[in-house]
Amino acid sequence: MYTIVLSSLTGVIFAGSALGSNITPQMRKGGHDETPAERAAAKVDNTRFARYTLTVLAGIVILLAIFRVVIHSVRYIRTLTCLNNDTQRYFRMPNLAYGAVKQHLLYAPLFRRRHLRELHFGWFHMGYVPSRFQSLFLATVIIMNVTLSVAGIEWNGTRAAALSHLRNRTGTLSVINMIPLVVLAGRNNPLISLLSISFDNFNLVHRWFGRIVVLQALAHSVAEVINVVDQGKWETMRYLFQNNEMYWTGLVATVACVAIVLLASSALRHAFYETFLHLHIALVVFSLIFLWKHLENTVPQKYLLIMILLWAAERFIRFATLIYRSVGRGGSKAELELLPGDACRVTLKMARPWIFRPGQYAFITVPSVGLWTSHPFSIAWSNNSAEEKNLDSEKGYQVTPDDILSTSQEKTNMSLIIRRRAGFTDKLFEKAERSPSGITTVSVLVEGPYGGHASLQSYGTVMIFAGGVGITHQVPFVRDLVAGYASGTLAARKVNLVWVIQSPEHLEWIRPWMTTILAMDKRRDILRIQLFVTRPRSTKEIHSPSATVQMFPGKPNVDTLIEMEAENQVGAMGVSVCGTGGLSDDVRAAVRRRQGIRNIDFLEQGFTW
Numbered sequence: 001m002y003t004i005v006l007s008s009l010t011g012v013i014f015a016g017s018a019l020g021s022n023i024t025p026q027m028r029k030g031g032h033d034e035t036p037a038e039r040a041a042a043k044v045d046n047t048r049f050a051r052y053t054l055t056v057l058a059g060i061v062i063l064l065a066i067f068r069v070v071i072h073s074v075r076y077i078r079t080l081t082c083l084n085n086d087t088q089r090y091f092r093m094p095n096l097a098y099g100a101v102k103q104h105l106l107y108a109p110l111f112r113r114r115h116l117r118e119l120h121f122g123w124f125h126m127g128y129v130p131s132r133f134q135s136l137f138l139a140t141v142i143i144m145n146v147t148l149s150v151a152g153i154e155w156n157g158t159r160a161a162a163l164s165h166l167r168n169r170t171g172t173l174s175v176i177n178m179i180p181l182v183v184l185a186g187r188n189n190p191l192i193s194l195l196s197i198s199f200d201n202f203n204l205v206h207r208w209f210g211r212i213v214v215l216q217a218l219a220h221s222v223a224e225v226i227n228v229v230d231q232g233k234w235e236t237m238r239y240l241f242q243n244n245e246m247y248w249t250g251l252v253a254t255v256a257c258v259a260i261v262l263l264a265s266s267a268l269r270h271a272f273y274e275t276f277l278h279l280h281i282a283l284v285v286f287s288l289i290f291l292w293k294h295l296e297n298t299v300p301q302k303y304l305l306i307m308i309l310l311w312a313a314e315r316f317i318r319f320a321t322l323i324y325r326s327v328g329r330g331g332s333k334a335e336l337e338l339l340p341g342d343a344c345r346v347t348l349k350m351a352r353p354w355i356f357r358p359g360q361y362a363f364i365t366v367p368s369v370g371l372w373t374s375h376p377f378s379i380a381w382s383n384n385s386a387e388e389k390n391l392d393s394e395k396g397y398q399v400t401p402d403d404i405l406s407t408s409q410e411k412t413n414m415s416l417i418i419r420r421r422a423g424f425t426d427k428l429f430e431k432a433e434r435s436p437s438g439i440t441t442v443s444v445l446v447e448g449p450y451g452g453h454a455s456l457q458s459y460g461t462v463m464i465f466a467g468g469v470g471i472t473h474q475v476p477f478v479r480d481l482v483a484g485y486a487s488g489t490l491a492a493r494k495v496n497l498v499w500v501i502q503s504p505e506h507l508e509w510i511r512p513w514m515t516t517i518l519a520m521d522k523r524r525d526i527l528r529i530q531l532f533v534t535r536p537r538s539t540k541e542i543h544s545p546s547a548t549v550q551m552f553p554g555k556p557n558v559d560t561l562i563e564m565e566a567e568n569q570v571g572a573m574g575v576s577v578c579g580t581g582g583l584s585d586d587v588r589a590a591v592r593r594r595q596g597i598r599n600i601d602f603l604e605q606g607f608t609w
Contacts, residue, residue, distance in 0.1 A: 091460065102602070108131065109585070124271070145212050211261055246294055346364070362414070364447075377416045459571065463565055464477060465499075468579060491571060
């Protein structure tokens, strides 16, 4: 559809014969038969409808913020109430109304079961199916924009006046929608922490806002083309594109925006991600330059300025964070260590201290591998005395000024596991392979931390599912829960970690960290680990070290595992998952089935792009 409309726009430049006398002075200026009163009324109308757009979006944010405050308050009160309560019977029972909302809206896929399991057409990645709540929100935004694009236009008046009004309305709304478009694209989007909604979800909405912006820009252009042709001929359009700056700059900006949407299709984005990312940024800058000229001395140019300032501010924050985390005090370094199963353990030695929280991730750039490539990875482990002293102060132990001074001089060590794939990860793996010992040290640029807003501390029972390298996101939560149980600072009384791996050799990925967790105080009282090996080479590889650490062949029956845990549930139950799309969808389905029977929450971590 985009290509057909675009062809009609570019084709008119070369259509028609030599210019005739039918091109009036009004046409040469790009104007139409609108009276000054009509133009003034349309200008006021467009500004009013633009404000409606921002007001509705702000209202949605406020409602979500209120909902988040209520949920956070309930969890905080539940944590305090359960500190010295080992049964937590009150919090075991569900709220039937809220359970129905979770089952049929918040946790529900759009249709039956599929959400994070990828859609494929042959070798092409076609994206993901939005959840029911995501679809409802997107439908609301689309319906709002369609309504605001056509409401208040005098369709019963002259054709020229209606088309002029439609042109101005859709053009104004297209620029207005660029403000949420750029806010939602930012890694430092303030709504992430305010609403506790992941960047992954905002990125989905960002892509749909991009499509809305382009469709409104196309409607703006088509309305103008029809109006000009109605009053002259195709040669009039050709003359305007060649001689009127507003027209040709608008055409270039529209073509660039359409190219952005086409190149951002899921199939191309997944097949050539790094190329897509660089072209995406270049085309955005290119289109903004010409759009600025197109909107010169107009009201929408002020909206565009707001959008540009927001985009520049977010980029500046990212650059400043990168410099702060990576430059000075010898700079940040990364130790690359090859592991079995095509994996690499990366230990980051940060230039400055970093107080780590479970669930955080960072964007990593290794200049010797690729200076212009930056990829997100979950942080699996942190060794930092600053964290330990922070925890000590929370427990009431005295932290002296000397402790604070010494902490500020120490470096934080962050560890993560990177699975070998195409592109950046493959080059990183090859660099580690070239070292005879399988270990090498490189300079690294780190941008973060991001994430870390989710918490499992208010749940009496916690089930943690991980698939493959998804364990890197879950290990910090396990460590946090065991430590909190030993110190009596959280509600958790039962923690069950379920890790699905292809081979027992993958256990090496987290062996040093898991050894530390298994040696923690009171670990046996709270933590149980179940390992499922889907592709064992022989049955001899499957053996359970102890009653609390068990190993099984094959894939887990997620529904059965959750049912067994729910039968002996203590307090509210939180179920977290980070793994393949199929595993996430199975866990989601099992949690949904038990809404209204038990008080169970679902927490999902996924990187969909």
